[in-house]
Amino acid sequence: MTISLVRIDDRVIHGQVLTQWTRIYPCNGIIVVNDKLAVNKALGQVYKSAAPEGIKVFIFTVEKTLAKLEEAKRSAKNYFLISKSPIELSQLTENNADFGKYIVYGPSSYRKKTITIGPNQSLLKEEMDACEALHNCGIDIDFKLTPDKKGFKWSDVRKKYY
Template sequence: MTITLARVDDRVIHGQTMTRWTKARSVDGILVVGDSIAHNKLRRRVLKAAANDLKVGIYTVDEAPEKIKQGIESKKNFFLISDSPQTFSQLVDKNVDFGKALNVGPMNTRPDTKVLGNTVAIDQADYDAFQNINDHDIEIQFQLLPDDSIRSWETLKNKYDAMD
């Protein structure tokens, strides 16, 4: 069927994903992409438990293109989630089609980040990744919850640039 939500969320699968986003967008399963996630057995178990009854596949960036393609060709709807915009930037560079929009949820404060708003803190690597995604004509939508207003990459990019 399709990817009904492509999302960056530093918590990946959690309460808001399961109670709010699954009500707003059709979903039969969740595809999680990220090398550090895929190689962490404990985190894999926690994410699968957090997804309740939804099937979860957790893949490395190298495995993802084929798994995403299989998901799109299936009769099911999927969320595609990673904890990092760099992962989506890598997918774009691999010509992976996950839709024309990337939704960005919580990216909380980490060392060497600039706080751009409630739950959004990015560093230079995040900035470069978002710019690469944007340069591939994918709309970047910063939105914590489905009924929140969407902030654009252009708006947050200008804020980041003004902080230099």
């Protein structure tokens, strides 16, 4: 049926995604796009087991997501598309994937060489470049940890970096 939510979250699947976002954007399945997770079967199983009964989790590489995304959109079901980083989503758009015009950017933990752009929002330069590329494709990025909290938009903070 549709991709009901596109989310970037460095924790991928966890309580906030499952308890709060699914109430607003119902889904039957979660498509995780991340090359490293797609080949790490043990960690992938941890994420799959975190989903509640009735929500199936698929973990794909960027390449496989390109094919599966079209299949998901033709399905009668609703899916979340979740990535650990905006880089994978930018790679999808570079390959003409259409997943909508709105992304909710969840937590992005501080790491070495990141720049903090908001509360619990620390991005590497290449992640900001990916946000800018998505923005230039007409995609609205809303940095928002939970549905009930005020967030901020990439379009409002990008001027500091570009």
